[in-house]
Amino acid sequence: MFNPWSQDPDRRARCRNALARLVAFTHRGLALVGGLVAVLLLWIWLQPQWLQPLEQRLATWLRARDVLTVLWPPNTAERATAVHLQDLPPQQALVANWLARKYKVAPEPLAALVAEAHVQAKTSKLPAHLILAVMATESSFHPYVQSQAGAQGLMQVMTGIHAQRYEAYGGRLAAFDPVTNLRVGVAVLSDAIKLRGGSLEEGLLFYLGGYAMTEDNGYVAKVLAEKARLDAVAAGQKTPAD
Template sequence: MGLLGNNRVDRIEEAMKHFKITRTQLDALESYIARKYWVGKAVVNRLVETVLLAGRELDVNPVLILAVMSVESRFNPYAESGAGAQGLMQVMTRVHTDKFEALGQEDDAAFHPQHNVKVGAQILADCIRRRGSVTNGLKCYVGATGPNDGGYSTKVLAEQRRMALAAKIALPR
């Protein structure tokens, strides 16, 4: 592709338009995350941009992706669970090695924020598509096999609402 329409800024602005998010709303969302989770504003800015691009590519609400990250890791890119889930979105790397390999990544790629977000968002999008709704997709994402997910989907959706409210972003119904 040529220079037009291929650079990161153009793609971020396109994603903002797609999700009907203004620059003011994006700044408010970033400030909320930086304050609540004690993460530097520049780091949050880069994460939010990555989430916007992944959300646009996969047609998943970026505020939902950010809410999953908040519940899964509290925005700690080095988080690791006892079960082996890693990174911002707590991806089970041994289960999803194919997704990291498709990005040309191996080994500790789950701890690279951009790769973790891309793979985690891909898993989330797939879960939502397979289960037919965001709530059921979240149950799939957390690995719940029955109707009870231990309150996970309720936590994620509550944080999504808080983030949206703080930034005055309308959520899809």
């Protein structure tokens, strides 16, 4: 059988030299990578405060690309309506903690709602504690409550009547998203107060039952009393939560 290598010794030498260079190059490359990894690990060991941000960025990158979704589930905490009390200003944290104890709801979701109420207060010109008092009176901060008349969610908005307001948020089912229900409820309440000539009491009565409502069975007084308690809590006054 013809053997091309036996006919050309120089070719064998050239091949051996090329193979030796490839092995040497690969060895140097691996050594360089190993050195860089060692330097990186040493840097992380000396600067541990950088480890968590790097882990979070890597996790975000992997989740965005659906990498290892079975072993690394999506971070649903990012979608949760919840924040830590320590992330709130002190007065808001006092209110959130008080409401959580009174209505037996976890403080982290309450903290998120308190923060959102203050955001909505700036745009609607309604007091944040009034917004929270309405939620407390209407639903006791349970986002999935539904009345026999069809009022739904935290602020017990009549979804059938105000369905169009939910369109920007994806439709009627958004009524059961706590923050969305809060925003829509604030818009409805703000319009009710304007419709009743700026009267807070008349606006609350209209929010409760529209034009047909003449007797509120103490609803308005209950909302305003709860607002006054929240004002006292935020001011640091001792206020019973029972």
